[in-house]
Amino acid sequence: MPQEIRFNAFEMACVSHQSPGLWRHLDDQSFRYKSLQYWIELAQTLERGLFDGIFLADVLGLYDVYGGGPDAALRHAIQVPVNDPLLLVPAMAAFTQNLGFGVTVNLSYEPLYPFARRMSTLDHLTEGRIGWNIVTGYLDSAARANGKTKQLAHDDRYALAEDYLQAIRKLWEESWDDDAVKADKSGVYADPAKVHAVHHHASGIELSGIHLSEPSPQRTPVLYQAGTSPAGRRFAARNAECIFISGPSKQVLKGRVTALREDQRLYSTSGKPFLIYALATIVTGETEQEAEAKYQDYKRYVDAEASLALMSGWTGVDFSTLDPASTVQHVENDAGRSALENITRADLSRSWTVSEVAQHLSIGGIGPVFKGSPQQVCDQLEEWQAATGIDGFNIAFAVRPETFKSVVKYIVPELQRRGRYRTTYPAGTLREKLFGCARLPVPHTLDSRKAS
Amino acid sequence: MPQEIRFNAFEMACVSHQSPGLWRHLDDQSFRYKSLQYWIELAQTLERGLFDGIFLADVLGLYDVYGGGPDAALRHAIQVPVNDPLLLVPAMAAFTQNLGFGVTVNLSYEPLYPFARRMSTLDHLTEGRIGWNIVTGYLDSAARANGKTKQLAHDDRYALAEDYLQAIRKLWEESWDDDAVKADKSGVYADPAKVHAVHHHASGIELSGIHLSEPSPQRTPVLYQAGTSPAGRRFAARNAECIFISGPSKQVLKGRVTALREDQRLYSTSGKPFLIYALATIVTGETEQEAEAKYQDYKRYVDAEASLALMSGWTGVDFSTLDPASTVQHVENDAGRSALENITRADLSRSWTVSEVAQHLSIGGIGPVFKGSPQQVCDQLEEWQAATGIDGFNIAFAVRPETFKSVVKYIVPELQRRGRYRTTYPAGTLREKLFGCARLPVPHTLDSRKAS
Secondary structure (H helix, E strand, O other): OOOOOEEEEEEEOEOEOOOOOHHHOOOOOHHHHHOHHHHHHHHHHHHHOOOOEEEEEOOOOOOOOHHHOOHHHHHHOEOOOEOOHHHHHHHHHHOOOOOEEEEEEEHHHOOHHHHHHHHHHHHHHOOOOEEEEEEOOOOHHHHHHOOOOOOOOHHHHHHHHHHHHHHHHHHHHHOEOOOOEOOOOOOOOEOHHHEOOEEEEEOOEEEEEOOOOOOOOOOOOEEEEOOOOHHHHHHHHHHOOEEEEOOOOHHHHHHHHHHHHHHHHHHOOOOOOOEEEEEEEEEEOOOHHHHHHHHHHHHOOOOHHHHHHHHHHHHOOOHHHOOOOOEHHHOOOHHHHHHHHHHHOOOOOOOOEHHHHHHHOOOOOOOOEEEEOHHHHHHHHHHHHHHHOOOEEEEEOOOOOHHHHHHHHHHHHHHHHOOOOOOOOOOOOHHHHHHOOOOOOOOOOHHHHOOO | OOOOOEEEEEEEOEOEOOOOOHHHOOOOOHHHHHOHHHHHHHHHHHHHOOOOEEEEEOOOOOOOOHHHOOHHHHHOOEOOOEOOHHHHHHHHHHOOOOOEEEEEEEHHHOOHHHHHHHHHHHHHHOOOOEEEEEEOOOOHHHHHHOOOOOOOOHHHHHHHHHHHHHHHHHHHHHOEOOOOEOOOOOOOOEOHHHEOOEEEEEOOEEEEEOOOOOOOOOOOOEEEEOOOOHHHHHHHHHHOOEEEEOOOOHHHHHHHHHHHHHHHHHHOOOOOOOEEEEEEEEEEOOOHHHHHHHHHHHHOOOOHHHHHHHHHHHHOOOHHHOOOOOEHHHOOOHHHHHHHHHHHOOOOOOOOEHHHHHHHOOOOOOOOEEEEOHHHHHHHHHHHHHHHOOOEEEEEOOOOOHHHHHHHHHHHHHHHHOOOOOOOOOOOOHHHHHHOOOOOOOOOOHHHHOOO
16 A cells, blocks of 8 residues: 555644735634634544644744834734643543644743643543644744743753753653552552652753653653754654654755654664654645635735744844845845745745745745645645655645645545545554554663763 | 622542542542543533632642651542643633633742743633632642752742732733734734833843733633732732632631731722632532431541641641641641641630541531531521621532532522522623623732832
8 A cells, every 4th residue: 555645734823823914814714713612623624634633833932033023923913922732732632532732832931840740631631642842942032031031052952952851751751650550449549659759950950759640641742843953853863753844845855854864763762763744735626726716816915024024033034124126145144044045945946036935935834835626736745745755744724724624625535535545543542543652662872861 | 689609619630639538439530530521521510500610729749748758648649640720721611601710820830921821821712711829839849849949938939929920910911902903804913012012020030021912801810819828818918809718617717708808908909809718518418318328428438647648738747757646736836736726726615636637627628518408508508608708618529520519409509599699690701700890900009019
């Protein structure tokens, strides 16, 4: 049987995630992001489409690089206002049985001990369907709002992340033995001899205590990662089970996949292969014409200032100071130029202006838009998977929830007809569904790195 | 019309809350505390009974005073394992329309900026039904697990709480103007001129940023407090909207209510009267005989070690070192003795042994147990309310969910027949239901205390 294609939904508890301006489309329901009912309906749609999960992005700061302040972000609701993603999960879980939940939490601002309990609680309440997208943040505004003058340097953040993960894994995996909980009405609830205090003292983490939650179905949530820098990739290779990547072309993605798999061979602590999902947006309908009409309609809502505010936050370059007609090569900031070149690698045969780049990423961010009839979209999905070695796609929305509804209505059945998409969920927890194993493998290297 | 009696349910995301040993009763479903379904069913029961809300207790540490370690607490599941209470709310909210949610969060271990967003998110998702029970913690084990050698001194914790509350109130009340969000599909989402960064620098709080969430229905959650020390009472008088108290007799409760109302007159920042709920447990059935049989049956499950482990955590006295037959007067620790005398004030005409005290608080904690037919229980409720000046009761369970089910089945209808209980929910948010006002009144004194 040919390789299956996997789907995740890429979402965020805000108005405008990665399609700046499109919240104004008449069909768009982004203004409902504050309502439980929106998330419940969405979860049911995705579960009907047998998605692996919903992946919830997050930021704890503002896109305030553009124009030197948050005004443009506020006007266009560029990831602000933004609500806490963890709190969406219990309600979505109550209305689904199989959908996974990959939630972004920035460890820089989460005290470890209560956060460990929070994730265990979610793993209990979802009966083992929780995942954690480990991030260390990229916005200086988040650091300032949280009482720091600026964030840690990039590589230091990953060093902290390694220690944080090692410490929290002790709470999840080592504090309670598998048979610690008896819950025996004629005897004891837990056997104290099988519950252990764990200790970790490194990177400013001072942990000494037993885990407050009893073992949850997965213990450690499924670990997701999305870093693309060398430090981020090594962290992912060492620790992640699922990886989200983005890139504008098959060539770019293939290079990333190859590098990730090589890093994994070198650095993986478990030897377990990870799953790689690439960002993509799908615009489809009954026919090619219908899809093309939708796409042209969507493009009318793209907003240049909104796009540039998003790009400025990502790249650290204040695009309000640049002529929109200037080419990317003139951007005088290494990080910014490399970010922009990254976007424009889709077509290296021409030069790109700033406004063209903004237009280009305005539907679904830095990833391809697959548009056309269900057959045409499925052809592209198969082609991209074959050319890059990815396991599936992380699907961004153009217009919500229409993008997800049309994927479930048109694309899933067509992929199923082609034998490229499952027709039922596997049994068990999220980790069992994804990998057929219940527990996070014990890292080979953990013993040698154990802190006092 | 005679004064209404109000009900809250006193719950916790753990096995054994305040009725040590009773989780072993055959009818008890405490082992389901990890399941969404338990909480959803409970919320539906309480809403059927027109309860003001469910009040979720929490601890972030262990009851490890008894025997110098957590063994007894683990054996009897004395508030360990314990899950995060906030995450129960979204699922309960999805299945109810009117029930309020008062959630305990210890501010000592919650970074202010993300916590402010978490509560705003809950206020959005519940459509304005969230409350916050402000605590500063009483367990040294929580401090140690969170990287501190011990907790702050008691009065210092309340000084921190004042600053924390002042800072977080700025995020909730002052960052976004009422008309900042336009959500206008033909224009902007938010008007940047109406969104303001707030600043607070005091007590180690370093806050500088705009609130990440747009204004939620209540903005500030309804503020609950349960402190009984002079510092705790003053904090409550200044800030709280609802107060939970406990005491073993009408005399004791009356003294507390009088002191609280006097403190409020002296210190309140808003002038708005607060609601006072007193802890109580109800054991009832069709008839007096049925209730008495239930009560005698429950008493068989009381466990001395479990009770003493709970008492040791509350009082700081290690009861494993004392002869159970010794009288309370022999306890050599001021805080412990005063806590125990507090419990035994129900009957000052006799001396109490340690084991008698343990037995006495084993069903529902330091509060009365009202038992009998619906008529008998309602007589007691009316009598206690008339004698003490409380607004209602915070109902602990003996056996869950049976205690709450029988209150809804027997007590609510009898109180309604007597014209002492509402027959429908008022409209609006939790604050509107409780007080008829939408917003937290602006504190008179805030201006003069404003930090830089």
